[in-house]
Amino acid sequence: MDTVVDRLIRYAKVFSESDYYGQAGTPSNPAEFDMANLLVGELHGLGVDNAFVDAHCYVYAWLPATPGYEHLPAIGLIAHMDTTPDLTGKDVKPQIIHYTGGDIVLNQEQNIVMEAARFPELAKFVGQDLVCTDGTTLLGADDKAGIAIILQAVEELLSEGAPHGKLCLCFTPDEEIGRGASNFDVAGFGADFAYTLDGGDITDYEYETFNAAMAHVTVNGFSIHPGTAKDKMKNALLMAMEFNALLPALETPGHTEGYEGFFHLQEMHGKVEQATMVYIIRDHSMERFKERKAMLEKAAAQMNLRYGADTVVAEVEDQYYNMYEVLKDRMEIVHLAEEAMKAAGIAQPTHSPIRGGTDGCMLTYKGLPCPNLPSAGHNAHGRFEYAPVESLKTGVKTVKALVCPTLVERVIVKKEV
Ligand SMILES: [Zn+2]
Known part of the structure; x- marks a missing residue:
């Protein structure tokens, strides 16, 4: 039998980086099919013959309910196959390091060191084995650790003949570039x-995300020779700065945390004649989210009072919403996750608000409620990414507990009756 660590190392070595500038739709990078095909092959090897990859590079598979457990709800398990384009995921050379405390030399030759002072949470893992990189690439535990945990749990459930309700598995492409839910077949x-x-x-799970919108702001100026510009020139660059100054200066990503929302100016281009700005607007509270959008529109209106109609044109478009708006009426789904984590030996599971979105929040609004479980990776998107072996094993136990009929009966079915 495989182990969860064997799986993570095997998957980490497969190049499946998503690509902002790649193909339209999914997969953005055809190489993601290599990962998909490997997983389909492994599922077939486990006897899950219905596994397949579709034309959009989504891998689907189902385990029918054990006879006698058909009444249990069908539970979905989802992880993404791509790795972030932020750092290369090519030629990943995972290594297992027994951590005895202090700094970790990942690469002697190139002097790449993971410093304990910079990553204080390492102290939790003294005495444990860590799956690390060689310091030259990311590991891709985000999210191949999630895939490894799911498939290891499936292999163990099957070999132990453990009972469960219907299980639905999906491995998605292009999560890291925001397309992971776009071609997801929720009905299928x-x-x-x-x-x-x-x-x-x-130890940490999540069921709250931001509400999110994007604003494209165009500032229309009037260019004329500076020597003869008096009472004529309207400098779009200056007006753009003035517009930005109407937004609360301390409500930006650099000044906020926890449940505090923000406006984030992420792009600004322009000349005297015209300037454009791109903002993202984020807030966990739906009410404050709406207020923020109104505030940005009010700033545009104010600029137009000062400089004339259509000087500032703001187009605001919603991107995704906080999954908690839906989950607050389905909290048994969240409780099942927490109970499963406890059953896996985590004394006190914690949850924190995500300062971003997940594929799960898009899926939640497509009708598939979908909180986020931990997958044991640390320092995602960088060369210091690692996954503790013990944590990976706890992840497998969590998934097995999550689908255990006794727990599902107690937390979900009783609640529904
Ligand atoms: Zn991820």
Whole structure:
């Protein structure tokens, strides 16, 4: 039998980086099919003959309910196959390091060191084995640790003949570039609810995300020779700065944390004649989210009072919403996750608000409620990414507990009756 560590190392070595500038739709990078095909082959090897990859590079598979457990809800398990384009995921050379404390030399030759002072949470893992990189690439534990945990749990459930309700599995492409849910076939998947395994520390789960919008702001100026510009020139660059100054200066990503929302100016281009700005607007509270959008529109209106109609044109478009707006009426799904983590030996599971979105929040609004479970990776998107072996094993136990009929009966079915 495989181990979860064997799986993570095997998957980490497969190049499946998503690509902002790649093909339209999914997969953005055809190489993601290599990962998909490997997983389909492994599922077939486990006897899950219905596994397949579709034309959009989504891998689907189903485990029918054990006879006698058909009444249980169908539970979905989801992880993403791509790795972030932020750092190369090519030629990943994972290594297992027994951590005895202090700094970790990942690469003697190139003097790449993971410093304990910079990553204080390492102290939690003294005495444990860590799956690390050689310091030259990311590891891709985000989210191949999630895939490894799911497939290891499936292999163990099957070999132990452990009972379960219907399980629906999906491995998605292009999560890292925001397309992971775009071609997801929710109806075909057929789950009553699901969990993404795309989190961090194995003790922390998530069911709150931001509400998110993007604003494209165009500032229309009037260019004329500076020597003869008096009472004529309207400098779009200056007006753009003035517009930005109407937004609360301390409500930016650099000044906020926890449940505090923000406006983030992420692009600014322009000349005297015209300037454009791109903002993202984020807030966990739906009410404050709406207020923020109104505030940005009010700033545009104010600029137009000062400089004339259509000087500033703001186009605001919603991107995704906080999954909690839906989950607050389905909290048993969240409780099942927490109970499963406890059953896996995590004394006190914690949850924190995500300062971003997940595939799960898009899926939640497509009708598939979908909180996020931890997948044991740390320092995602960088060369210091690692996954503790013990945490990976706890992840497998969590998934097995999550689908255990006794627990599902107690937390979900009783609640529904
Ligand atoms: Zn991820």
